[in-house]
Amino acid sequence: MHFSSPPISARVAGLFACHFFGYGLFLPFLPVVLDFRGINPAEIGFILGAGTITRIAASPLLANIADRTGQRRLSILIYSLTGAAFIALFAGPAGFVLVAVAVIGYMVFQAPVLPLADAYALDAARNTGTDYARMRLWGSVGFVAANLAGGMLAAEQTSWSILVLIAVAALATGAVAMSMSSQQRGGGQSDTRGDDREAPFRKAWFWPILALLGLFQASHSAFYGFGTIYWKAMDVPDFTIGVLWAVGVVAEIALFTVAGRLGRRFDPPVFLLVSGAAAVVRWGLFPFADNFVTMAALQMLHALTFGAAHLGAVSILAKLVPSKWGGTGQGLLATSIGIQSAVALTVCGALYDVDPDLPFYLMAAVSAVGVLATLALTPLVRRRMAAA
Numbered sequence: 001m002h003f004s005s006p007p008i009s010a011r012v013a014g015l016f017a018c019h020f021f022g023y024g025l026f027l028p029f030l031p032v033v034l035d036f037r038g039i040n041p042a043e044i045g046f047i048l049g050a051g052t053i054t055r056i057a058a059s060p061l062l063a064n065i066a067d068r069t070g071q072r073r074l075s076i077l078i079y080s081l082t083g084a085a086f087i088a089l090f091a092g093p094a095g096f097v098l099v100a101v102a103v104i105g106y107m108v109f110q111a112p113v114l115p116l117a118d119a120y121a122l123d124a125a126r127n128t129g130t131d132y133a134r135m136r137l138w139g140s141v142g143f144v145a146a147n148l149a150g151g152m153l154a155a156e157q158t159s160w161s162i163l164v165l166i167a168v169a170a171l172a173t174g175a176v177a178m179s180m181s182s183q184q185r186g187g188g189q190s191d192t193r194g195d196d197r198e199a200p201f202r203k204a205w206f207w208p209i210l211a212l213l214g215l216f217q218a219s220h221s222a223f224y225g226f227g228t229i230y231w232k233a234m235d236v237p238d239f240t241i242g243v244l245w246a247v248g249v250v251a252e253i254a255l256f257t258v259a260g261r262l263g264r265r266f267d268p269p270v271f272l273l274v275s276g277a278a279a280v281v282r283w284g285l286f287p288f289a290d291n292f293v294t295m296a297a298l299q300m301l302h303a304l305t306f307g308a309a310h311l312g313a314v315s316i317l318a319k320l321v322p323s324k325w326g327g328t329g330q331g332l333l334a335t336s337i338g339i340q341s342a343v344a345l346t347v348c349g350a351l352y353d354v355d356p357d358l359p360f361y362l363m364a365a366v367s368a369v370g371v372l373a374t375l376a377l378t379p380l381v382r383r384r385m386a387a388a
Contacts, residue, residue, distance in 0.1 A: 008181060009130040012121045015076075015176045016139035019113055022169030024146025025162050026110075030103065033159045037094050047100045051107035056338035062112035063119075063331030072116045072327060073177045079116075080174030083109040087167040090160075106166075113173060115330030122318045122326060123183035133263070133311060137256035144249050151242070199325040201332070205380060206320070212377060213316060214336030215370045216272060216309035219279050221344035222359035223286075226352050233356065234290070244295055248302030255303040259311050268319070268385075269378040271312030276374060278304035279367035287357040305367075319385040 006014075034044050066075035086105035092098055118136075125132040146165075153161050200206040231241050262271075282301040289295045313333060321329035344366070348359035 007130075008124050008128055009135055011176060011180045012117075012124055012130070012135045013138035015117050015173060015180070016121075016136055017142035018169050018172040018176055019110075019117060020139035020142040021146045022166045022173065023110075024143035025150045025166050025169070026106075028147065029150040029154050029159075029162050030166075032154050033162055034099065034103075036156045036159045037090075037099065039096065039099060043096055043100075047103050050100070051104040052338065052342065054104055055107045055111040056335050056342070058108040059111040059115060059334045059338075060328055060331035062109070063115045063327035064325075066112065066116055067119075067325050067327045070324075072120050073180055073182070075327075076113055076116050076177035077174035079109045079113055080170045080177070083113075084167040084170040084174075087163055087170070090163050110170070111334065112327070112331055115334055116327045117177075118314055118330045119323075119326035120177075120180070120183060122314065123323055126318075126323070127183055131260035132314070133256040133259035136310075137253045140249050140253045140256065144246065147242075147245075199322055199328070200320055200384075201325075201328070205384070208373075209316070209320070209377060209381060209384075210332055210336050211340070212272075212370065212373050213309075213313040213333055214340050215366065215373070216275050216279065216313070217306070217337040218340035218344050219283065219363045219367045219370065220306065221341045222283065222348045222352075222363045224341075225345045225348055226356070226359060229352075230356055231295075236295075240292060244292075244299050247296050248299040248306075251300040251303035252307040255307040256311075259307070263311070263315070267382070268312040268315040269374060269381055271308045271315070272374045273371060273378075275304050275306075275309035275312065276367050276371035278308070280364050280371065282364075283360045283367060284364035286360040316381060316385065319388050320381075322388075 031044050031048070034047070035041075039047070062075075062079065066072050069075070083106045086102050086109065089098055089102035089105075121132050121135050124130050124135075146169075149165065150162055153159065153165075228241055228245075231244070232238075236244075278301045282298050282305055285294075285298060289298050314330065317329045317333055318326065344363075348362065351358040351362060
Protein backbone atom coordinates (compact mmCIF):
# COMPACT_ATOMS: atom_id res chain seq x y z
CA MET A 1 0.00 0.00 0.00
CA HIS A 2 1.38 3.41 -1.02
CA PHE A 3 0.93 6.46 1.20
CA SER A 4 1.54 9.82 -0.46
CA SER A 5 3.42 12.50 1.46
CA PRO A 6 1.39 15.40 2.86
CA PRO A 7 1.41 18.45 0.57
CA ILE A 8 3.98 21.12 1.27
CA SER A 9 1.32 23.48 2.63
CA ALA A 10 0.34 20.90 5.28
CA ARG A 11 3.95 20.39 6.34
CA VAL A 12 4.63 24.12 6.62
CA ALA A 13 1.39 24.50 8.60
CA GLY A 14 2.63 21.72 10.89
CA LEU A 15 5.95 23.54 11.30
CA PHE A 16 4.19 26.71 12.46
CA ALA A 17 1.82 24.74 14.71
CA CYS A 18 4.64 22.87 16.48
CA HIS A 19 6.78 25.97 16.98
CA PHE A 20 3.93 28.09 18.32
CA PHE A 21 2.72 25.30 20.58
CA GLY A 22 6.07 25.46 22.36
CA TYR A 23 6.01 29.27 22.38
CA GLY A 24 2.45 29.28 23.71
CA LEU A 25 3.65 27.24 26.68
CA PHE A 26 6.91 29.09 27.24
CA LEU A 27 5.66 32.68 27.10
CA PRO A 28 2.83 32.64 29.67
CA PHE A 29 3.78 29.68 31.86
CA LEU A 30 7.57 29.63 32.22
CA PRO A 31 7.48 32.27 35.00
CA VAL A 32 5.06 29.97 36.87
CA VAL A 33 7.45 27.04 36.47
CA LEU A 34 10.39 29.14 37.69
CA ASP A 35 8.40 30.30 40.70
CA PHE A 36 7.64 26.71 41.65
CA ARG A 37 11.37 25.94 41.41
CA GLY A 38 12.16 28.60 44.02
CA ILE A 39 13.35 31.37 41.70
CA ASN A 40 12.25 34.69 43.19
CA PRO A 41 10.53 37.45 41.14
CA ALA A 42 13.66 39.59 40.84
CA GLU A 43 15.65 36.63 39.54
CA ILE A 44 12.86 35.70 37.12
CA GLY A 45 12.87 39.25 35.78
CA PHE A 46 16.65 39.18 35.35
CA ILE A 47 16.60 35.83 33.55
CA LEU A 48 13.81 36.81 31.15
CA GLY A 49 15.31 40.26 30.58
CA ALA A 50 18.73 38.82 29.78
CA GLY A 51 17.11 36.20 27.56
CA THR A 52 15.17 38.87 25.68
CA ILE A 53 18.28 40.98 25.04
CA THR A 54 20.31 38.02 23.78
CA ARG A 55 17.37 36.76 21.70
CA ILE A 56 17.05 40.12 19.96
CA ALA A 57 20.73 40.00 19.01
CA ALA A 58 20.76 36.30 18.11
CA SER A 59 17.78 36.23 15.75
CA PRO A 60 19.34 37.92 12.69
CA LEU A 61 22.82 36.48 13.34
CA LEU A 62 21.72 32.85 13.51
CA ALA A 63 19.27 33.33 10.63
CA ASN A 64 22.10 34.83 8.57
CA ILE A 65 24.23 31.72 9.19
CA ALA A 66 21.40 29.61 7.80
CA ASP A 67 21.07 31.89 4.77
CA ARG A 68 24.82 31.83 4.08
CA THR A 69 24.96 28.03 4.20
CA GLY A 70 21.74 27.64 2.22
CA GLN A 71 20.52 25.10 4.81
CA ARG A 72 17.39 26.56 6.36
CA ARG A 73 15.72 23.22 7.11
CA LEU A 74 18.87 21.77 8.67
CA SER A 75 19.39 24.97 10.63
CA ILE A 76 15.86 24.78 12.04
CA LEU A 77 16.58 21.19 13.08
CA ILE A 78 19.89 22.10 14.75
CA TYR A 79 18.47 25.15 16.53
CA SER A 80 15.41 23.18 17.67
CA LEU A 81 17.51 20.29 19.00
CA THR A 82 19.79 22.72 20.80
CA GLY A 83 16.80 24.50 22.34
CA ALA A 84 15.40 21.18 23.56
CA ALA A 85 18.82 20.32 25.03
CA PHE A 86 18.81 23.54 27.06
CA ILE A 87 15.33 22.74 28.39
CA ALA A 88 16.70 19.34 29.43
CA LEU A 89 19.03 21.16 31.84
CA PHE A 90 15.99 21.64 34.09
CA ALA A 91 16.39 17.95 34.94
CA GLY A 92 19.60 18.86 36.79
CA PRO A 93 19.87 20.24 40.31
CA ALA A 94 17.78 23.33 40.96
CA GLY A 95 19.82 26.52 41.10
CA PHE A 96 19.77 30.04 39.72
CA VAL A 97 22.80 29.67 37.41
CA LEU A 98 21.68 26.42 35.78
CA VAL A 99 18.12 27.69 35.34
CA ALA A 100 19.40 30.95 33.83
CA VAL A 101 21.59 29.06 31.36
CA ALA A 102 18.68 26.79 30.42
CA VAL A 103 16.21 29.62 29.81
CA ILE A 104 18.59 32.00 28.03
CA GLY A 105 20.01 29.21 25.89
CA TYR A 106 16.54 28.10 24.86
CA MET A 107 15.50 31.68 24.00
CA VAL A 108 18.63 32.27 21.90
CA PHE A 109 18.29 29.14 19.79
CA GLN A 110 14.54 29.45 19.34
CA ALA A 111 14.90 33.06 18.16
CA PRO A 112 15.81 32.28 14.51
CA VAL A 113 13.32 29.43 14.06
CA LEU A 114 10.31 31.59 13.22
CA PRO A 115 12.18 33.94 10.81
CA LEU A 116 13.55 30.90 8.99
CA ALA A 117 10.12 29.26 8.94
CA ASP A 118 8.61 32.46 7.54
CA ALA A 119 11.32 32.68 4.87
CA TYR A 120 10.73 29.04 3.86
CA ALA A 121 6.94 29.53 3.81
CA LEU A 122 7.26 32.64 1.62
CA ASP A 123 9.51 30.74 -0.80
CA ALA A 124 6.97 27.91 -0.88
CA ALA A 125 4.17 30.39 -1.60
CA ARG A 126 6.20 31.95 -4.40
CA ASN A 127 7.20 28.64 -5.97
CA THR A 128 4.07 26.55 -5.55
CA GLY A 129 1.23 29.06 -5.21
CA THR A 130 0.34 27.98 -1.68
CA ASP A 131 -1.29 30.56 0.59
CA TYR A 132 1.16 31.87 3.19
CA ALA A 133 -1.57 33.20 5.47
CA ARG A 134 -3.44 29.89 5.57
CA MET A 135 -0.24 28.08 6.53
CA ARG A 136 0.62 30.70 9.15
CA LEU A 137 -2.81 30.55 10.81
CA TRP A 138 -1.93 27.10 12.18
CA GLY A 139 0.68 28.80 14.31
CA SER A 140 -2.14 30.73 15.98
CA VAL A 141 -4.07 27.49 16.44
CA GLY A 142 -1.03 25.88 18.05
CA PHE A 143 -0.60 28.87 20.36
CA VAL A 144 -4.21 28.67 21.57
CA ALA A 145 -3.93 24.91 22.09
CA ALA A 146 -0.79 25.48 24.18
CA ASN A 147 -2.55 28.12 26.28
CA LEU A 148 -5.32 25.66 27.07
CA ALA A 149 -2.91 22.81 27.83
CA GLY A 150 -0.69 25.01 29.96
CA GLY A 151 -3.67 26.30 31.91
CA MET A 152 -4.56 22.74 32.87
CA LEU A 153 -0.97 21.88 33.82
CA ALA A 154 0.07 25.07 35.63
CA ALA A 155 0.12 23.61 39.11
CA GLU A 156 3.12 22.77 41.26
CA GLN A 157 2.62 19.02 40.90
CA THR A 158 2.35 19.14 37.10
CA SER A 159 4.56 22.10 36.13
CA TRP A 160 7.36 19.73 35.07
CA SER A 161 5.10 18.48 32.26
CA ILE A 162 5.07 22.00 30.77
CA LEU A 163 8.85 21.75 30.38
CA VAL A 164 8.51 18.32 28.78
CA LEU A 165 5.96 19.62 26.28
CA ILE A 166 8.15 22.63 25.42
CA ALA A 167 11.03 20.28 24.64
CA VAL A 168 8.78 17.92 22.66
CA ALA A 169 7.46 20.87 20.63
CA ALA A 170 11.03 21.87 19.77
CA LEU A 171 11.89 18.32 18.69
CA ALA A 172 8.70 18.12 16.62
CA THR A 173 9.52 21.45 14.95
CA GLY A 174 12.91 20.13 13.87
CA ALA A 175 11.43 16.85 12.64
CA VAL A 176 8.76 18.59 10.57
CA ALA A 177 11.37 20.94 9.08
CA MET A 178 13.43 18.01 7.84
CA SER A 179 10.35 16.39 6.29
CA MET A 180 9.93 19.35 3.95
CA SER A 181 11.43 19.55 0.47
CA SER A 182 14.01 22.18 -0.43
CA GLN A 183 12.69 25.34 -2.06
CA GLN A 184 14.26 27.25 -4.89
CA ARG A 185 15.00 30.83 -4.00
CA GLY A 186 14.43 33.81 -6.21
CA GLY A 187 11.41 32.52 -8.05
CA GLY A 188 12.73 29.56 -10.00
CA GLN A 189 15.39 28.64 -12.53
CA SER A 190 14.17 31.04 -15.18
CA ASP A 191 14.62 34.03 -12.89
CA THR A 192 17.69 33.98 -10.71
CA ARG A 193 17.72 37.75 -10.31
CA GLY A 194 16.22 37.33 -6.83
CA ASP A 195 19.36 35.54 -5.71
CA ASP A 196 21.73 37.83 -7.59
CA ARG A 197 20.34 41.09 -6.26
CA GLU A 198 22.37 42.74 -3.56
CA ALA A 199 20.82 42.52 -0.10
CA PRO A 200 19.52 45.96 0.95
CA PHE A 201 20.88 45.77 4.50
CA ARG A 202 23.61 48.35 3.76
CA LYS A 203 21.21 50.78 2.08
CA ALA A 204 20.10 53.83 4.06
CA TRP A 205 16.50 53.58 2.79
CA PHE A 206 16.04 50.07 4.22
CA TRP A 207 16.30 50.94 7.91
CA PRO A 208 13.41 53.44 8.23
CA ILE A 209 11.19 50.88 6.51
CA LEU A 210 12.36 48.15 8.90
CA ALA A 211 11.68 50.40 11.88
CA LEU A 212 8.19 51.16 10.58
CA LEU A 213 7.40 47.46 10.10
CA GLY A 214 8.39 46.78 13.71
CA LEU A 215 6.49 49.75 15.10
CA PHE A 216 3.02 48.35 14.52
CA GLN A 217 3.80 45.16 16.45
CA ALA A 218 5.48 47.15 19.21
CA SER A 219 2.26 49.16 19.61
CA HIS A 220 0.85 46.08 21.38
CA SER A 221 3.33 46.47 24.23
CA ALA A 222 0.91 48.13 26.67
CA PHE A 223 -1.61 45.36 26.13
CA TYR A 224 0.85 42.47 26.33
CA GLY A 225 2.50 43.90 29.41
CA PHE A 226 -0.46 45.33 31.32
CA GLY A 227 -3.72 44.30 29.63
CA THR A 228 -4.50 41.43 31.99
CA ILE A 229 -3.46 43.47 35.04
CA TYR A 230 -5.69 46.33 33.84
CA TRP A 231 -8.70 44.04 33.47
CA LYS A 232 -8.12 42.39 36.83
CA ALA A 233 -8.07 45.83 38.44
CA MET A 234 -11.53 46.32 36.90
CA ASP A 235 -12.63 43.07 38.61
CA VAL A 236 -12.99 41.21 35.31
CA PRO A 237 -13.11 37.46 36.19
CA ASP A 238 -10.11 35.33 35.21
CA PHE A 239 -12.25 33.14 32.92
CA THR A 240 -13.58 36.22 31.11
CA ILE A 241 -10.04 37.51 30.65
CA GLY A 242 -9.11 34.19 29.08
CA VAL A 243 -12.10 34.43 26.75
CA LEU A 244 -11.11 37.97 25.73
CA TRP A 245 -7.59 36.84 24.82
CA ALA A 246 -9.08 33.96 22.82
CA VAL A 247 -11.41 36.33 20.94
CA GLY A 248 -8.37 38.21 19.65
CA VAL A 249 -6.61 35.08 18.44
CA VAL A 250 -9.76 33.70 16.80
CA ALA A 251 -10.22 36.99 14.94
CA GLU A 252 -6.59 36.77 13.83
CA ILE A 253 -7.17 33.24 12.51
CA ALA A 254 -10.25 34.43 10.61
CA LEU A 255 -8.21 37.13 8.88
CA PHE A 256 -5.48 34.67 7.92
CA THR A 257 -8.15 32.45 6.37
CA VAL A 258 -9.18 35.12 3.85
CA ALA A 259 -5.92 37.11 3.61
CA GLY A 260 -4.84 35.38 0.40
CA ARG A 261 -7.79 36.82 -1.49
CA LEU A 262 -7.29 40.23 0.09
CA GLY A 263 -3.60 40.17 -0.86
CA ARG A 264 -4.56 39.87 -4.53
CA ARG A 265 -6.63 43.06 -4.30
CA PHE A 266 -4.46 45.24 -2.04
CA ASP A 267 -0.71 45.69 -1.88
CA PRO A 268 1.20 45.29 1.43
CA PRO A 269 1.35 49.00 2.42
CA VAL A 270 -2.46 49.02 2.49
CA PHE A 271 -2.35 46.27 5.14
CA LEU A 272 -0.08 48.50 7.25
CA LEU A 273 -2.37 51.51 6.89
CA VAL A 274 -5.42 49.48 7.91
CA SER A 275 -3.49 48.01 10.85
CA GLY A 276 -2.38 51.43 12.07
CA ALA A 277 -5.85 52.94 11.79
CA ALA A 278 -7.35 50.00 13.68
CA ALA A 279 -4.67 50.35 16.38
CA VAL A 280 -5.53 54.02 16.91
CA VAL A 281 -9.15 52.99 17.50
CA ARG A 282 -8.32 49.93 19.62
CA TRP A 283 -5.86 51.55 22.01
CA GLY A 284 -7.59 54.92 22.08
CA LEU A 285 -10.89 53.35 23.17
CA PHE A 286 -9.39 50.61 25.37
CA PRO A 287 -9.79 52.55 28.66
CA PHE A 288 -13.44 53.28 27.84
CA ALA A 289 -14.47 49.64 27.37
CA ASP A 290 -16.25 48.78 30.62
CA ASN A 291 -18.30 45.71 29.71
CA PHE A 292 -17.70 42.40 27.96
CA VAL A 293 -19.34 43.39 24.67
CA THR A 294 -17.20 46.49 24.16
CA MET A 295 -14.06 44.70 25.35
CA ALA A 296 -14.68 41.81 22.94
CA ALA A 297 -15.39 44.21 20.09
CA LEU A 298 -12.02 45.90 20.60
CA GLN A 299 -10.32 42.51 20.91
CA MET A 300 -11.66 41.55 17.50
CA LEU A 301 -9.55 44.39 16.09
CA HIS A 302 -6.54 42.19 16.92
CA ALA A 303 -7.11 40.66 13.49
CA LEU A 304 -6.11 44.01 12.01
CA THR A 305 -3.69 45.47 14.57
CA PHE A 306 -1.61 42.27 14.69
CA GLY A 307 -2.66 40.11 11.73
CA ALA A 308 -2.74 42.76 9.02
CA ALA A 309 0.50 44.31 10.31
CA HIS A 310 2.24 40.91 10.25
CA LEU A 311 1.05 40.05 6.75
CA GLY A 312 2.01 43.47 5.42
CA ALA A 313 5.45 43.38 7.03
CA VAL A 314 6.48 39.90 5.87
CA SER A 315 5.14 40.59 2.38
CA ILE A 316 7.10 43.84 2.08
CA LEU A 317 10.31 42.17 3.27
CA ALA A 318 9.75 39.23 0.92
CA LYS A 319 9.77 41.70 -1.98
CA LEU A 320 12.56 43.99 -0.78
CA VAL A 321 15.00 41.31 0.38
CA PRO A 322 16.35 38.71 -2.07
CA SER A 323 15.09 35.24 -1.26
CA LYS A 324 18.65 34.11 -0.58
CA TRP A 325 18.70 36.43 2.43
CA GLY A 326 15.06 35.99 3.41
CA GLY A 327 15.82 34.45 6.81
CA THR A 328 18.12 37.33 7.70
CA GLY A 329 15.47 39.84 6.65
CA GLN A 330 12.80 38.20 8.78
CA GLY A 331 15.29 37.96 11.65
CA LEU A 332 15.96 41.70 11.42
CA LEU A 333 12.21 42.30 11.55
CA ALA A 334 12.04 40.27 14.77
CA THR A 335 14.89 42.38 16.16
CA SER A 336 13.14 45.61 15.18
CA ILE A 337 9.99 44.46 16.96
CA GLY A 338 11.96 43.32 20.00
CA ILE A 339 13.92 46.55 20.47
CA GLN A 340 10.89 48.80 20.04
CA SER A 341 8.78 46.58 22.31
CA ALA A 342 11.43 46.64 25.04
CA VAL A 343 11.54 50.44 24.94
CA ALA A 344 7.75 50.68 24.85
CA LEU A 345 7.35 48.31 27.80
CA THR A 346 9.78 50.36 29.87
CA VAL A 347 7.92 53.60 29.14
CA CYS A 348 4.51 52.00 29.61
CA GLY A 349 5.55 50.61 32.98
CA ALA A 350 6.44 54.09 34.22
CA LEU A 351 3.21 55.55 32.83
CA TYR A 352 1.08 52.78 34.34
CA ASP A 353 2.23 53.79 37.81
CA VAL A 354 1.04 57.34 37.11
CA ASP A 355 -2.28 56.44 35.45
CA PRO A 356 -3.21 52.97 34.11
CA ASP A 357 -4.94 54.56 31.10
CA LEU A 358 -1.85 56.42 29.88
CA PRO A 359 0.03 53.46 28.31
CA PHE A 360 -2.91 52.75 26.00
CA TYR A 361 -3.23 56.39 24.97
CA LEU A 362 0.51 56.36 24.23
CA MET A 363 0.10 53.29 22.01
CA ALA A 364 -2.74 55.02 20.15
CA ALA A 365 -0.45 58.01 19.56
CA VAL A 366 2.39 55.75 18.41
CA SER A 367 0.01 54.03 16.00
CA ALA A 368 -1.10 57.40 14.62
CA VAL A 369 2.54 58.28 14.01
CA GLY A 370 2.91 54.92 12.28
CA VAL A 371 0.01 55.72 9.94
CA LEU A 372 1.57 59.05 9.00
CA ALA A 373 4.99 57.43 8.50
CA THR A 374 3.41 54.74 6.33
CA LEU A 375 1.75 57.37 4.15
CA ALA A 376 5.11 59.13 3.80
CA LEU A 377 7.10 55.97 3.04
CA THR A 378 4.57 54.17 0.84
CA PRO A 379 5.84 55.72 -2.45
CA LEU A 380 9.39 54.62 -1.56
CA VAL A 381 8.22 51.14 -0.55
CA ARG A 382 6.25 50.70 -3.76
CA ARG A 383 9.18 51.89 -5.91
CA ARG A 384 11.56 49.49 -4.19
CA MET A 385 9.10 46.58 -4.43
CA ALA A 386 8.59 47.28 -8.15
CA ALA A 387 12.34 47.46 -8.72
CA ALA A 388 12.80 44.13 -6.97
